[in-house]
Amino acid sequence: MKIETENGCEDVPDQEAGELVLSGAAILSKEQKEPPVVLLEQLSKRLDDLDMIGPSAVEYKVLAKLGKTLVQSGVRQSLLDQHQLDWLTFREVKQRARLRLVGDANGRVDLLEALNKSCRHFLESKQSPICLRRKLPESELDEKEMWLITQGANGADLSYESDWIRGRIQESQKKLWQYVKVGGDWRDFLKEMGRIKSKLNRAWARAFSEGRVLCVDEAIRGDRFVSPEEAAKTIVPKKGVSRLFLLTSSLPLSDYADHAQLTAIRSATRKWLNSVGGQIHAMGRRASKAQLGVIAEQRFGLSEDAFNAVWKNASFPNKSARGKIPEEKRISEKEIKYLK
Structure with missing residues (x-):
């Protein structure tokens, strides 16, 4: 696996490289000859450990207690047992939770996005897309070791959110399905990337339902604690209401x-x-x-x-x-x- 350290870019055995990248001691290079499978496997395991976001208030039956503690007399609390509470907007809390699950040990580098960049770079390196007037079934794509990059009449780009391919394809070709030859290992890796993204979305939904992400609505008439069920169903509150979020990992231990x-x-x-x-x-x-x-x-x-x-x-x-x-x-x- 190719990684970047303070000594420059170097090829390191996969297991060692994965550990260095996860610990924050190195950065994954976007230029990869072989798919960085070890790193993807590690991220998949971490998505099973939601305690990295925080303990479950539902599982430990302290949800009602926390609700009364976090909102007192209609006012959201910013300090608890001399402990500053880190209230966040929806965008901020989602990014914070994501970095806890798929970030490096320092919580600064989004490793799933780093893998995305490797995928994009690999697909961009493929020349002369194969253009067909029909969509190939997955079984045939597996057999031919190909990857779909642009789909159908609307020219929907499937090359991991990259605009590179559209600039090289003429307008008359946009009604075609476009494929590139990627090889079996990279095709398996790209498919697994899709599954990991879905797994991350499910983990985020579980974090809400299990009370690992807590929520308070602020309004002129008074603040109120929002149950995990309601928060999961209505991310955007009513007009005139401001919604803030809190990871349970930022709460003092005495609240459990x-x-x-x-x-x-x-x-x-x-x-x-x-x-x-x-x-x-x-x-x-x-x-x-x-x-x-x-x-x-x-x-x-x-x-x-x-x-x-x-x-x-x-x-x-x-x-x-x-x-x-x-x-x-x-x-x-x-x-x-x-x-x-």
Whole structure:
């Protein structure tokens, strides 16, 4: 997989490259000879873990309590237990949740969009589209290893939101279906990209219904807490009403039942691992799982089993490396404790 680091652009084994990109220590290059399958598989796994957005207020039966806490005497609260609440617009909260699910460990780079750019670049590199007067069935496209880029009479562009192809096709050809030869591996990858996008949309809908995204309507007559069911059905409120959203991950732990705290602590531990992993890699050093487990127990109070569960889904550089770490590369536990 081709990635970009502070040392420039380089080809790195897929597993290692995927870990570096997920940790934020490297950026995925849009120029890929082979489809970056490992990275897509990692994102697919992360979409199953909605605790990255925040614990479920519905599952832990604290929705009614939170409703009364977040809106008191008809006024939305901005401070709770001396904890600043991060209220967001719909556009902001959707982007924040998306970065939690498919962003790097720093929450800055949208990795699904980075994969999109790789797909667009790959399709743009294909010359001489094949123009047909009929739409080929999926089975035939699988057999011929082709990809549909422009569809039918309206010239709808299907090349991952790119305008590149339309500029090269004459007006008389716009009534045709246009295909390019992509090869079996890339065709499978492009199909999986479509499934991941659908999975992301379903994850966002679940986050609402499970009370991981909370909602308050502000109006002249007073503010009110909006149930997950209503919020999911009516994203746009009535005229004269302003709707704000809150991820449950931004709430203090005291607002959850005791058994919910483990979920929040695991989320904090994963975030810490992702952060220190990128820092350690940038220093050219390495840390063992055992070292990190000891510090996590001291810092977060996690048991060995709980840490192992977090480690499994963490984005940590060289996590899959085997063998003893050379002494000149090993970072001490004291040094790790100073990282944040």
